[in-house]
Amino acid sequence: MKPKLGSEIIRRIGYGAMRLPGIGKTPEDTQLACRVLQEAVDLGANVIDTAHFYGNGLANKLIADTLRPFPQKLIILTKVGVQSGPDGRPQPAATPEEIQQTVQNNLDSLGVSQLNLVFLRLPGGPLADSGVPMHESLECLAQLQEAGIIRHIGLSSASVEQITSAQAIVSVEAVQNALFVGHYESRGVVQLCHEERIPFFAYFPLGMGMLIEKKVDLSPFAEAHGATKAQIALAWLLALSPMVVPIPGTSGIDHLRENFAALDIELSSSEVEVLSKI
Known part of the structure; x- marks a missing residue:
């Protein structure tokens, strides 16, 4: 069993670009950000998670400048339903008009005519409820999909009930x-x-x-496997299900390589069970 999007097999660790704008504010940092992106692809990632509101388009621009023309098997994940407020905090943007604008912003900043996979970010955590019914947002995405502007639709920060309800409207x-x-x-x-x-x-x-804050001590597991605590955290995710694909972000090449080395760690079923109960 392997995770797939359409017919494309998804490799088990991707790259999250949320931190890229923080390392792309100067020419020197921009070069580092581009090296990190290229290294992620070279290490085997075929999924990059981004959004136009990451640095007001900067993350998308870095991705486009570094990787275009995009490799055929590279899957770019974007999201709608959320945008940056004046204070930089996330705020809802889930009306059909806001979704259409966010999709267009992503198309423009990535320099593409079609988005691979668009997630509808649902309320929860720091994101307040917009009051827009989920079905209205999904129907807008379905229309954009039918028009060929987006290929696949997903849900972000979703519950089982929300996924089940959404499946009556879209795939x-x-x-x-x-x-x-x-x-x-x-x-x-x-x-x-x-x-x-x-x-x-x-x-x-x-x-x-x-x-870093040591809220969870993974040292015993790390020592047993000759690994870092971060690698154990990723290995646990990989062991939960073949469908789980972690998308860690990082601003450094060494940390990036450390993350991908987690693919070589195999936790025992008892270790997975213990970690699942923490």
């Missing part, structure tokens, strides 16, 4: 939720994706500083 071809050791609220969603063979892209796979 939900991927899910993107926060998932990391110590935060397994998406257990039911992972199970659903496993059963229905829907790719599950895990964002914040290293827990938003969880390892």
Whole structure:
């Protein structure tokens, strides 16, 4: 069993571009950001997660400048339903008009005529409820899909109930939720994706500083495998289901290589069980 988007097999670790704008503010940093992107692809990633609101188009521009013409098998993940507010914090943008504008912004900043996969970001966490019914946003995406502007539709920060409801309107071809050791609220969603063979892209796979803050001590597992704690965190995600694809972001080449080396770590079933209960 392998995760697929359409007929394209998805490799088990992707790259999250949310941090790219922070390392692309000067010419020197821009060169580093481009090297990180190219190295991610060279290491085997065929999925890059981005959004126009990451740096007001800067992340997308860095991706376009570095990787265009895009490799045929490269899958760019984008999202709608959210935008940056005046203070930089995420705010909802889920009306049909806002979705159409966000899609156009992504097309323009990536320099493409079609988006591979567009996630509808649902309310939750820092994102307030827009009051727009989910079906209205999905119907807009369905129209854009029918027009050939987007290929695939997914849901982000979704519950099992929301996925089930959405499937009555569109074909939900991927899910993107926060998932990391110590935060397994998406257990039911992972199970659903496993059963229905829907790719599950895990964002914040290293827990938003969880390892640095030592909220979860993975040292015993890391020592047992001669690995880093970050690698154990990623290996746990990979072991949950063949459908789970972590999309860690990083600003450094060494850390990037460390992340991809997690593919070589095989946790025992008992280790996976222990980590799942944290």
